[in-house]
Amino acid sequence: NAGVMQNPRHLVRRRGQEARLRCSPVKGHSHVYWYRQLPEEGLKFMVYLQKENIIDESGMPKERFSAEFPKEGPSILRIQQVVRGDSAAYFCASSPPSKGTQYFGPGTRLLVL
Amino acid sequence: SQQGEEDPQALSIQEGENATMNCSYKTSINNLQWYRQNSGRGLVHLILIRSNEREKHSGRLRVTLDTSKKSSSLLITASRAADTASYFCATDANDYKLSFGAGTTVTVRA
Numbered sequence: 001n002a003g004v005m006q007n008p009r010h011l012v013r014r015r016g017q018e019a020r021l022r023c024s025p026v027k028g029h030s031h032v033y034w035y036r037q038l039p040e041e042g043l044k045f046m047v048y049l050q051k052e053n054i055i056d057e058s059g060m061p062k063e064r065f066s067a068e069f070p071k072e073g074p075s076i077l078r079i080q081q082v083v084r085g086d087s088a089a090y091f092c093a094s095s096p097p098s099k100g101t102q103y104f105g106p107g108t109r110l111l112v113l
Numbered sequence: 114s115q116q117g118e119e120d121p122q123a124l125s126i127q128e129g130e131n132a133t134m135n136c137s138y139k140t141s142i143n144n145l146q147w148y149r150q151n152s153g154r155g156l157v158h159l160i161l162i163r164s165n166e167r168e169k170h171s172g173r174l175r176v177t178l179d180t181s182k183k184s185s186s187l188l189i190t191a192s193r194a195a196d197t198a199s200y201f202c203a204t205d206a207n208d209y210k211l212s213f214g215a216g217t218t219v220t221v222r223a
Binding site: 035045048055056059101102103104106107109 | 146148153154155156157158161201203209210211212213214215216
């Protein structure tokens with residue numbers, strides 16, 4: 001009974017490169033959420049997706065960041081042309097169709113050199 | 114702005130003692146949840162309390178909610194070294210967008 005899976009767990013990128021973070025929700029969950037955690041801070045909501053739909057992306061930076069949750073396969077958070085300020089832990093959570101409790105993955109720690 | 118704010122920022126206690134941390138929030142909520150995060154790891158869901166509930170228990174955890182004061186508390190009884198972690202409260206003004214505070218870092222000394 002696998003929980004939320006994220007990969008990679010650690011990702012190092014140089015400024016200007018692209019970062020691609022993957023999230024596989026709990027089996028049967030149809031809602032996916034991405035959060036970002038800066039050092040010594042709490043998590044900040046980025047985006048909420050259902051299959052093939054972005055429901056709320058109010059927490060996403062307007063440029064360079066995009067997210068998708070295709071019909072098949074994991075949800076992807078994509079950061080283009082990364083900058084040092086993008087260094088953070090990115091967490092994915094999922095919840096069942098009835099919503100309720102969000103279950104978090106282990107996170108991807110992105111370091112931009 | 115952050116919805117949930119935990120207090121204190123850090124707490125150090127002896128094994129076997131109780132640990133209490135508080136969370137204050139600003140706007141009306143549907144639910145309030147507490148999560149634990151071990152250093153460098155993901156979040157583990159501890160307990161959810163609905164806005165119409167005042168107290169909830171789960172094992173050694175006791176959560177209270179006072180919607181008139183917009184505050185919640187998490188009590189860990191008979192603490193263990195394994196309870197060393199950061200604890201976050203998360204509120205949801207709608208039914209999906211969780212707002213987290215900066216957390217309380219709890220250290221349990223053996």
